[in-house]
Amino acid sequence: MMRPSRPLALTLGDPAGIGPQLTAQAWRSLRHSGEGTFFWLGDPRLIEVAVPVTRIETPEEADAVFAVSLPVLPVLCDAAVIPGQPHPRNAAATISSIRLAVEYVLAGRAGGVVTNPIAKHVLAAAGFPYPGHTEFLAALCDMPGEEIMMLVSPQLRVVPVTVHVSLRKALEMLTTDRIVSVAETANAALKRDFGILTPRLAIAGLNPHAGEQGLMGEEEITIIRPAIEKLRARGIDCLGPFPPDTMFSNTARPTYDVAICMYHDQALIPLKTLDMAHGVNVTLGLPLIRTSPDHGTAFDIAGPVTETCRADVSSLLAAIRLADGMSAYREGKKS
Ligand SMILES: NC(=O)c1ccc[n+]([C@@H]2O[C@H](COP(=O)([O-])OP(=O)(O)OC[C@H]3O[C@@H](n4cnc5c(N)ncnc54)[C@H](O)[C@@H]3O)[C@@H](O)[C@H]2O)c1
Numbered sequence: 214m215m216r217p218s219r220p221l222a223l224t225l226g227d228p229a230g231i232g233p234q235l236t237a238q239a240w241r242s243l244r245h246s247g248e249g250t251f252f253w254l255g256d257p258r259l260i261e262v263a264v265p266v267t268r269i270e271t272p273e274e275a276d277a278v279f280a281v282s283l284p285v286l287p288v289l290c291d292a293a294v295i296p297g298q299p300h301p302r303n304a305a306a307t308i309s310s311i312r313l314a315v316e317y318v319l320a321g322r323a324g325g326v327v328t329n330p331i332a333k334h335v336l337a338a339a340g341f342p343y344p345g346h347t348e349f350l351a352a353l354c355d356m357p358g359e360e361i362m363m364l365v366s367p368q369l370r371v372v373p374v375t376v377h378v379s380l381r382k383a384l385e386m387l388t389t390d391r392i393v394s395v396a397e398t399a400n401a402a403l404k405r406d407f408g409i410l411t412p413r414l415a416i417a418g419l420n421p422h423a424g425e426q427g428l429m430g431e432e433e434i435t436i437i438r439p440a441i442e443k444l445r446a447r448g449i450d451c452l453g454p455f456p457p458d459t460m461f462s463n464t465a466r467p468t469y470d471v472a473i474c475m476y477h478d479q480a481l482i483p484l485k486t487l488d489m490a491h492g493v494n495v496t497l498g499l500p501l502i503r504t505s506p507d508h509g510t511a512f513d514i515a516g517p518v519t520e521t522c523r524a525d526v527s528s529l530l531a532a533i534r535l536a537d538g539m540s541a542y543r544e545g546k547k548s
Pocket residue numbers: 231329330331332333334346494505506507508509510511512513514523524525526528
């Protein structure tokens with residue numbers, strides 16, 4: 214695969230989580246690989262004890278130094294960083310890093326945003342009004358409500374129709390139009406960014422046994438089937454609603470390219486159970502590439518950045534490689 218001409222922007226995440234360790238380890242793994250050149254929008258003081266760092270002022274400087282040092286565009290933390298103990302005063306740096314990354318990508322100066330994990334409750338305590346990156350990115354792109362979350366692993370792709378809301382709220386939000394719109398965005402993204410010419414969509418039911426003909430719930434009849442009919446009328450290859458307990462089995466998964474699921478955990482439990490180490494969270498529906506590891510801040514194992522990394526870097530590496538690959542599809546370097 215050819216390397217994209219623009220580096221990826223990797224964000225700070227919560228500095229007290231495993232993000233700094235993973236960033237150092239990702240640079241060690243990729244510096245000579247010719248793929249996934251990135252710069253870190255983070256605090257160089259957290260990392261320069263363990264890896265050589267070059268402070269840069271623009272994304273354009275990253276490529277030239279990447280093989281010998283980690284390019285860091287400084288975003289400084291206000292409070293001392295103690296691994297495992299998040300501090301609300303550092304929320305400003307976490308947020309500013311995401312904001313800057315988006316600005317560079319929208320300006321065409323970075324190829325995509327890769328985010329290190331944030332702790333939603335820490336940011337909320339500092340007044341951050343968004344439930345996660347996904348919704349914040351949509352706001353930064355001036356497209357609130359257009360954001361779609363997809364999780365991708367070697368064995369499965371899933372898209373939840375409703376995301377960071379309670380289960381009760383998710384049921385209220387579930388409409389035929391919402392399912393159609395989410396499925397259409399997923400279908401278009403699989404064509405454009407994943408090179409799948411005719412994506413096959415599997416639509417999950419909501420209730421046990423996909424409602425058992427209305428005996429165990431009517432949403433399949435009143436909401437989900439009409440969505441499938443609309444999607445098929447628009448030429449999209451989709452089937453369902455499938456009983457959620459069997460549609461992720463080893464025999465079922467190869468029959469589709471993405472599972473459209475009705476709520477967050479219906480989608481994320483099978484994916485993270487099958488392969489948490491290689492799962493990647495991708496934001497669709499916005500005019501930028503954004504990927505992220507599928508795990509969180511892991512405060513329980515966070516420690517200072519050293520020459521060895523206790524946390525598993527596989528998911529961050531998969532996120533960087535996927536952003537790199539999506540960027541290559543968009544730039545026509547891959548088909
Ligand atoms: N993309 C994101 O920003 C993102 C994603 C998920 C969760 N979160 C946030 O992370 C915080 C903690 O959430 P959680 O505890 O539910 O999930 P978590 O993924 O942080 O941790 C769950 C368990 O998995 C382990 N783990 C996670 N990543 C690991 C890695 N790379 N290597 C080794 N072990 C790893 C942790 O040590 C922990 O035992 C929450 O505040 C949540 O909002 C953020």
